[in-house]
Amino acid sequence: MAYEHILVFREGAVGRVQLNRPQALNALNAALMAELVAAFREFEQDPGIGCLLLHGSDRAFGAGADIKEMAEMGAIDMYTRDHISLWDEVARVKKPIVAAVSGYCLGGALELAMLCDIIVASETAKFGQPEINIGVLPGAGGTQRLTRAVGKSLAMEMVLTGRMLTAQESLAAGLVSRVVPVEAYLSEAQKLAAEIASKSPLALRLAKEAVLQSFETPLSAGLAYERRLFALAFASEDQKEGMQAFAEKRQPQWKGR
Numbered sequence: 001m002a003y004e005h006i007l008v009f010r011e012g013a014v015g016r017v018q019l020n021r022p023q024a025l026n027a028l029n030a031a032l033m034a035e036l037v038a039a040f041r042e043f044e045q046d047p048g049i050g051c052l053l054l055h056g057s058d059r060a061f062g063a064g065a066d067i068k069e070m071a072e073m074g075a076i077d078m079y080t081r082d083h084i085s086l087w088d089e090v091a092r093v094k095k096p097i098v099a100a101v102s103g104y105c106l107g108g109a110l111e112l113a114m115l116c117d118i119i120v121a122s123e124t125a126k127f128g129q130p131e132i133n134i135g136v137l138p139g140a141g142g143t144q145r146l147t148r149a150v151g152k153s154l155a156m157e158m159v160l161t162g163r164m165l166t167a168q169e170s171l172a173a174g175l176v177s178r179v180v181p182v183e184a185y186l187s188e189a190q191k192l193a194a195e196i197a198s199k200s201p202l203a204l205r206l207a208k209e210a211v212l213q214s215f216e217t218p219l220s221a222g223l224a225y226e227r228r229l230f231a232l233a234f235a236s237e238d239q240k241e242g243m244q245a246f247a248e249k250r251q252p253q254w255k256g257r
């Protein structure tokens with residue numbers, strides 16, 4: 001499939017998508033988001049792909065939803081066109097997604113990065129929800145996911161002032177898993193994605209589902225959920241193979257079932 005706003009690469013078992021609207025700092029218009037969802041769906045259905053990787057340019061992962069596209073929209077347009085449901089589609093991806101973030105990661109782009117499972121940041125990354133400066137508030141999950149990621153006080157400061165976090169601040173707050181020099185953030189994220197892609201696809205799916213469930217349930221219900229998925233893993237050939245390979249001191253051969 002030909003795309004206008006993204007570049008798509010298949011690198012071994014990693015499906016890589018680069019946001020590619022440099023003239024607008026990768027502002028996320030509806031067309032770009034639709035392409036992103038289509039590319040992710042293709043990778044999701046490809047049994048040869050174990051992990052997805054999403055990034056932008058060194059200057060900008062993304063500057064947010066496209067302000068020029070939204071400026072003249074009314075509430076009913078916003079409700080009926082429902083572009084924001086495209087972010088929900090990313091949330092439905094079952095394979096792990098690594099985001100490699102450099103430069104600006106603002107508004108809807110931060111909301112997109114937070115839908116990814118792991119964020120690797122370059123030292124130049126700047127994370128913010130600046131919607132307050134254009135007379136609105138985050139609309140693609142920022143008030144909820146940022147608060148869960150960094151806690152109430154810092155989330156409130158970011159959402160109410162629009163202040164951007166540095167990469168180091170975002171690491172200290174737990175928003176990202178590591179900070180890497182700008183020359184290396186993408187290759188580091190590629191290595192991480194390749195490592196994840198080398199695991200059992202079935203175990204990855206169960207593990208992602210279990211961790212995400214922690215955002216939806218109280219602890220006791222989350223633990224019960226985890227226990228059921230853990231038991232389910234024992235119905236798989238990959239569990240038998242993984243444990244047998246450990247005992248035989250060899251690398252496991254995953255089947256994804």
Ligand code: CAA
Pocket residue numbers: 023024025027028063064065066067068069104106107108109111130131134137138139140142
């Ligand atoms: N939407 C549309 N175009 C954007 C954009 C956006 N979010 N962000 C940047 N651009 C465009 C600029 O208009 C500019 O285009 P022109 O050359 O045609 O004028 C080009 O990208 C380069 O941007 P700047 O000249 O502004 O670059 P800069 O280096 O001076 O500033 C910046 C960079 C601080 C990121 C600044 O561009 C900026 O503040 N952008 C807007 C950030 C923002 O408010 N994001 C939130 C959007 S709303 C949202 O995301 C809602 C939601 O929750 C779903």
